[in-house]
Amino acid sequence: xxxAKEQSLLDALEAHAEAHGISIVTVEVAGASKSPVIRVxxxxxGGVSFTELTEAQEWIGTLMDELDPFPGAxxxxxxxxxxxxxxxxxxxxxxxxxxxxxxxxxEAVEGRKHFKGALVSATEDAVVIEVDGAEVALPFAxxxxxxxxxxxxx
Numbered sequence: 751x752x753x754a755k756e757q758s759l760l761d762a763l764e765a766h767a768e769a770h771g772i773s774i775v776t777v778e779v780a781g782a783s784k785s786p787v788i789r790v791x792x793x794x795x796g797g798v799s800f801t802e803l804t805e806a807q808e809w810i811g812t813l814m815d816e817l818d819p820f821p822g823a824x825x826x827x828x829x830x831x832x833x834x835x836x837x838x839x840x841x842x843x844x845x846x847x848x849x850x851x852x853x854x855x856x857e858a859v860e861g862r863k864h865f866k867g868a869l870v871s872a873t874e875d876a877v878v879i880e881v882d883g884a885e886v887a888l889p890f891a892x893x894x895x896x897x898x899x900x901x902x903x904x
Contacts, residue, residue: 751838751893751894751895751896752776752777752838753779755779755819756776756777756778756779758819759777759779759788759790759814759817759819760774760776760777762813762817763777763790763810763813766809766813767792770805770806770809771794771795771802772792772793772794772798772802772806773792773793773794774790774791774792775791775792775793775831775835775836775838775842776791776831776836776838777789777790777791778791781825783820784822784823785822785823785824785825786820786824786825787824787825787826787827788814788819788824788825788826788827789827789828789829790806790810790826790827790828790829791829791830791831791832791836792806792828792829792830792831793830793831797830798829798830803828803829803830806828807826807828810826810828811826814826832900833898833900833901833902834897834898834899834900835897835898835900836895836896836897837851837853837896837897837898838896840872840873840874840890843869843872843877843890843896844872846869846872846898847869847870847871847872848868848869849868849869849898849899850866850867850868850869850898850899850901851865851866851867851868851869851879851896851897851898851899852864852865852866852896852897852899853865853866853877853879853888853893853895853896854893854894854895854896855888855892855893855894856892856893856894857892859886859887859888859892860886865879865881865886865888866881866899867879867880867881867882867886868880870885873890874890875889875890875891876888876889876890877890877893877896
């Protein structure tokens with residue numbers, strides 16, 4: 751699901767996150783290679799406060815300067831995962847069972863690569879999504895991107 755660069759940044763960040771009382775949900779690198787954007791999504795027990803975001807921005811920025819992942823300039827964004835929370839690990843999927851999700855796969859399953867529906871179950875090996883009234887099993891190994899479809903209830 752992550753590029754080699756994203757995975758190396760995630761590994762470096764996860765090594766420090768627990769000491770700061772947060773977890774790293776995921777890391778994304780986007781934009782032009784000359785000035786990419788590094789997005790770090792964090793979470794904490796009870797949600798992410800402004801104070802936690804500010805503190806995380808500081809230590810993550812310092813760590814990124816030490817790692818120097820991209821020669822030259824880059825933009826660092828640190829935020830909570832938000833309403834459309836990314837799903838990266840089996841544990842993320844297990845916590846989201848019952849939610850509406852959007853999943854993209856690297857290989858076609860039943861003739862398609864994009865799935866939208868209710869997350870029925872999740873194991874270490876696969877997730878099951880109800881799509882158009884039928885359950886579809888997606889091997890975890892071919893999931894390239896996934897997130898919860900956030901809904902706001904009034």
